[in-house]
Amino acid sequence: MSDVPSPATPPAEPQVAAGGLPPEEIDRLTDDIVAALKTVYDPEIPSDIYELGLIYRVEISDDRKVTIDMTLTSPGCPVAGEMPGWVENAVNAVEGVQATEVNIVFDPPWDQSRMSDEARVALDMW
Numbered sequence: 001m002s003d004v005p006s007p008a009t010p011p012a013e014p015q016v017a018a019g020g021l022p023p024e025e026i027d028r029l030t031d032d033i034v035a036a037l038k039t040v041y042d043p044e045i046p047s048d049i050y051e052l053g054l055i056y057r058v059e060i061s062d063d064r065k066v067t068i069d070m071t072l073t074s075p076g077c078p079v080a081g082e083m084p085g086w087v088e089n090a091v092n093a094v095e096g097v098q099a100t101e102v103n104i105v106f107d108p109p110w111d112q113s114r115m116s117d118e119a120r121v122a123l124d125m126w
Helices: 023-037 083-092 117-123
Strands: 055-060 065-070 099-104
Touching (some): 023 083
């Protein structure tokens, strides 16, 4: 799987580290982590951060620690200091996750082509 979704594609499924977790557990964790990410919203935009394409990479290690690379719609986002904590709390609530580390990255920069069709509908951006 690719680390970063290419422009004009829906958000990528999380990249999962290969290793000792059984495939069915990796699938369950992946689905539950994506569901948790979809509960986090940018307060200025009525769409969740996953569908907005702000999540660039999710890695689940063998010891069930999750590392997330995400971006913001702009470096000056007013909730830049708070949003990583919201993401960390949401993912830490997933059964089986031991810890979560959230890294804010700005390369590549976010643009509207990273949004899913669901986000485009919610924001009326066709």
